[in-house]
Amino acid sequence: MSFLRILLIAAAFIFIGILPVHAKDMIVKEPPKSLSKYYPPESKQPKWIQQMHKMSTHFGGIFVNLKEKDYENVDVHADRLVEEYKKTSEMVPEWEDYFDIKAVEAFAAAAKTHDIAKAGKESGGLGKTCGKCHAEQEISVWAKFHWPSFHKIKVTDPISEKEVEFDDYMGSISTSFKGVTVNFGEGQYGRAAKALKVFKSRYMELKSTCSKCHATQDVKRFYVGQDADTSFAGLSQELNSEKPNPEKFWKNIGLLGKTGCKHCHLVHRTNSFIQKVWEQ
């Protein structure tokens, strides 16, 4: 319990306690090229993250052992922290300035006095160096290395059976969506019904894209699952009836647009926006 608490406090300190970034400095820049060496596919393992875990373990280890009065291990963790911190500072040359070797050495020296208050005070300077880099770089690193790219996914258009880029496919989905709504608005129900068939098959084709990023089928309950089926069935029923009911029609269009298109966009597009700028 106390172990966890101390770790949490140390983590909170690094991640929240210090936010050395001001709103005006919040820039999402593409991470330096040399960082790619530490992520797949160039590296088999996410080595950068492993390095972070090492530093954070020794950082936390110092406080855990100070509390337990296990001073031998305090010294071990202090030495290892300096060692790993130095090693990390050499990994990405473009990021060298984020590191402050003096700060880590000062913290290690304070820890070795085995005075918990002193160590706590000296850890601030080091924690700041961690926090600054996290605040400025973590979003970019996530967007670059943790979010797969929609721009590298191709979709087979079910109508033409040609492979197209994902964003072009979105273009044709929204065109066929409009084919349904515009024709309905004009009272051309026959045409709207035909357009609905095209739109539905394009929409359902999206279900084939999920497995390119997701290894579980469960996600298909969202955006392309039961709710979408129900909306399509509702639309089809109206368009095939003698006298379509506009209220019901627009209600289903609204549902599809919201629980289908919009919700999927909210989850997936934020990163795609960032990646798109970098890829241009």
Added chain:
Amino acid sequence: MRRSSQIFDLIIGVGLIGVSGFAMLYFLVNERFEWIPEQVLELARDPEILKRPPAKKCSECHKIIYEAWKDSRHSISWTSETFIEASENRSKEKCLPCHIPQSVQGEKPSPRMDLRDEGIYCVSCHFIDNKMQGPYDLLAPPHPTFRNPDYVRSNFCGSCHQKTFKEWKATNVEDTCQDCHMPRKKSRLTQKAGFNLLHKKRWVGDHRFLHGEIKEKDVVMEPGWEENFFIISLKNQTIPHFVPTADNGDPRLYLYIKFFNEAGEEVDNAKEIIAPQQETALPYNKKMRYRYRLFDKIIKAEVQLKYQPAWSKEKSTLRTETVFR
């Protein structure tokens, strides 16, 4: 004269000893191997086999199995172009476990760090606890073995074919994945000249993990007319999982229908995409009906069924049929 008969006797004698020696050895190796002391076995062991070697190493003895495996999709699960594309040059971490498994043991494996180009290879599937596990209780002088009944059960394949396994289970059919995809033949497990004769013949499963052939009896197609509708049904009659079936791949059946009027002109057409990823694949033993309203006077329909495997962008035609009204 006498000299040659002496030589003759010698040959016979040595031959007799040889034959009975071989018979004794054969008996010992196949029937009473527990009599052979561990120290003697140590002499025959090849320590390299237990160092997770590439499949090529196993081919020194298991040549037939190796060559079959080479022909299987499992051997190219990592180098497959379509996989590389879908996994963004293999950078998506979620995509590694089943394509480069460390060790298969009934649940989703962990990805391995070495020899990735070997894909799903012998060691992934057989090497557990420093032994070669397999379906038999036998003696393999070069390496320790262990009988594990899971090798003839579907849940072994279900470690990775998780969705297909669930589908299969729901059908309650007894035939296992291995029964159909690794049909067994009486043969020898090893082909190392001389040594292989010491081992009796056994059932050997086809390591090509057969795939890619949907036959007429498997998927039954029935077209017909009904007032102003054209109806066609497809039934997966023999395959106890969805057809097609997939985990992360995207195999498909395409059903194309063209409608013609009296003048022989094509006036309308329709298409179905029958794909597990779109949840439209054919369930086991259930008729799926597709209905099309006819707006013109139609006298003829042309139906075509095509198959596109998960690992290809090409379709092959399974069936063509012309149906008159």
